[in-house]
Amino acid sequence: MVRRLAAILAADMAGYSRLMEADEAGTLARLKTHRIELIDPAIAKNCGSIIKTGGDSLLVEFQSVVEAVNCAVEIQRRMARRNADVAPDRRIEFRIGINLGDVIAEEGDIFGDGVNLAARLEAMAEVGGICISRAVRDQLGERLDVGFEDLGEQSVKNLSRKVRMFRVLLDSDQNATPSPAPDAAAVTAAGDMPSIAVLPMVNMSGDSEQEFFADGLTEDIITGLSKFRELFVISRTSAFVYKGKTANIQNVARALGVQYILEGSVRKAGNCVRITVQLIDAATDRHIWAERYDRDLEDIFAIQDEITTTIVGILPGRIEAASQERVKHKRTDNMAAYESLLAGKVLHHRSNREANAEALRLLDRAVALDPNYAHAHAWRACVLGQSWVYSWCDDRDETWERVGEALQTALGLDDNDSDVHRILAATSIAHGDFDKATYHEERALSLNPNDDLIVVQNGELLTWLGRPEEGIEWIRKAIRLNPYHPERFWNHLGRAHFVARDYEEAITAFGRISRQDQFHHAFLAAAHALRGDGTEAAAQAAQVLEIDPNFTVEAYLATLHYKDESDLEHHRHGLLEAGLPESAARAASAERHRVGE
Structure with missing residues (x-):
């Protein structure tokens, strides 16, 4: 046995049993990801050694209390940011306790009173918090940018003496909670980052009861746009100063410190509602984009959700395009x-x-x-x-x-x-x-949820997972969100239809892609072959080999990411049916045979 002085960090996941009962596989996958991306790197960066782990617990040894506490602070602050947009009942959160004490080291494990106290401190910490002993507090001094709350002398389970404890205060971390919407000064300081104000929708109905619909639509659009990190969106409070007022757009933009203004109106007539919106570049007073929506007023809230989703999906792309024009000059x-x-x-x-x-x-x-x-x-x-x-x-x-x-x-x-x-x-x-x-x-x-790149990727992922019907729905949603989408969206849609064995739709989608390389022709060759059109399949295969004489089915399939072996074999079968060489060795054999003839 070897004795040594060490800083011991004990961590435990709160609500582990409840989370496992609700979603065992999902909880384990999320916990694994947090370990790989956050917890283990933070421990390594602060020179810690993981002594042992349980399903929901962790014991780590450090040579320095500063490094131990610094590691704990980083983990808790970053976990708070990760959990900011996660439903409370699905959050993975930890309690952490840290002690400085004498430990016994034996065969890769540590024991002793110092370890036991770290575990007791962890149990008394609040969820998402850190509790430390007096020995740790005394050694820390003022070396870290955190505060401490003295919890006084506390009785601890299985210890005869009382222990003085301190709670680490993490509130000084400004990144632990979502930042509020920027005001005009913040936007001005942002320089050339695109900034937008959504002015209150004007109720043109002459019906005061429709005022709530117009205001609700405005607020939803502001909330939706605020989720795009590359947009500075003026808060509702600042924007609603202009409610009911007629003002020059350029003056409003100057007052709020923004480059773009979204304005619109709502008009109700009988069982119909018409919503008109327009995006304006305030510097040039030029309309970048405008749209009109006519809907039956059967479910006013469903209409509000639909219009909000559409506008929020389209606007960032239009603003990005307009900003790109500025960059060119x-x-x-x-x-x-x-x-x-x-x-x-x-x-x-x-x-x-x-x-x-x-x-x-x-x-x-x-x-x-x-x-x-x-x-x-x-x-x-x-x-x-x-x-x-x-x-x-x-x-x-x-x-x-x-x-x-x-x-x-x-x-x-x-x-x-x-x-x-x-x-x-x-x-x-x-x-x-x-x-x-x-x-x-x-x-x-x-x-x-309104970023077309995220939505289309979800469709792509579902396709690779062998769920192409669901994937098609998500990809089509992305195309609706962004009518100006990149051509690769058609690639994703075509592949999803192919995996779903709908070869006509797959060929139609790929037909809308202008960039035609060997991979494009290989896909079409397989689709035509499985559709039963051998002539067109052979023509597409010939174009593949003309572009890349060294093309092989084996190398091509290695670039794909099918989870199910059956989907991979389905694609392989189509490529071979089209006459494409399976491997380099077989391609060479076929060429020797052709020359011999």
Whole structure:
């Protein structure tokens, strides 16, 4: 036996039995993800050693109380951010206790009074909180940016003496709770980040009872837009100052410090309601986008939800397009971090090697300009991931490592950025970790259910999971949300129909894609073959081999992510039926046979 002085951290998950009873697989998957992404890295960063783990508990040894408490604070603060948008009954939360004391080390485990007290402190901590002993408090001094509440002398189970305890105060962390909507000063300080004010919808009905509908629609649009991290949205309080007033749009924009104004009206006539909205670039007083919605007034709340979802789905894309126009007229050397991010996103969607390289250059610039810009780190990971998927990089292992580093940085800076979780889901799909992909996709959807990129990815994930009928519904929803969607949405829709064995619809969807590489023709070859059109299947297969003479079914299937073996074999069967070579060896054999003839 070896004795030593150590800082011991004991952690326990609150409500573990209840969560496991409600959703065993989901709880374990989420807990695993928190361990991989947050808890274990925080322990390693602070030089801790995990002594043992249970299903819901953790015992960690540190050589320094500063590192032990710093680790606990990081875990609890980041877990609070992660739980901000999770239903209370589904939250994974921890209690943590920390003690400094003498321990006995034996065969990789530690025992003794110091360990027991850490466990008792953990049990007395509040959910999401940290409780420490006096020995820890005395050693800490003022080294950390946290406060402490003296809980006095407390009786502890199975200890004859009373123990003086302290609660670590985490309220000083401004990121622990969602930030309020920015005011005009905050928007002005945001520089070229797109900013918008949604003015109160005007009730044109002459019916005062419809006022609640107009106001409710306005508030819902403000709430929906506020979920997009790349938009600064003026709060309801500031926007409703202009209710019932006629004001010059440019003056309103100047007063609120915004670039864009959304205004509209509601008119009720009999059993019909007409809603008109228009988006205005205040600097030029130019209409960017306008739409009119005519609906039967059968369920006024259903109409309100439908209109809100549509407007919130379309607006960010229109604002991004308008902002991109602004970027084009500025010198590259003077781009702000956001402008670099915006240009990089546009290039990413072009999905070719040259655009990818330029996008990466711009995203590197964005994070250099603002190292704390979580969204830029996330999109940098996305662009690197694209180069990894299409083998546009010199070293795939190194590139994948860079993807992981960028995502961990983004996650550490902002656990509640929906794009961070969307991209983590995408990288998890690429590595075949479907539990992790599902967790992050659900998290992204909970943070922003109206982002077309998140919605379409959910359809893509469901397709890979062997649930294409559900996937089709989500992909079509994404297309409705964003009529200006990237062409790859048709790729996702076509693939979902293919997995559902609806080859006509699959071919129709792929027919709407202008970029036709060997993978595009290979997919069509398989679809035509399984549809029974051997002539067209052979023609598509010939185009595949003309573009890439080294193409093989084996290599192509390795780029796909089907969870069920039956879906993979279904695709393989279609490709082979079209006459495409299964492997390099068979392709060489077929070529020798052809030359011999």
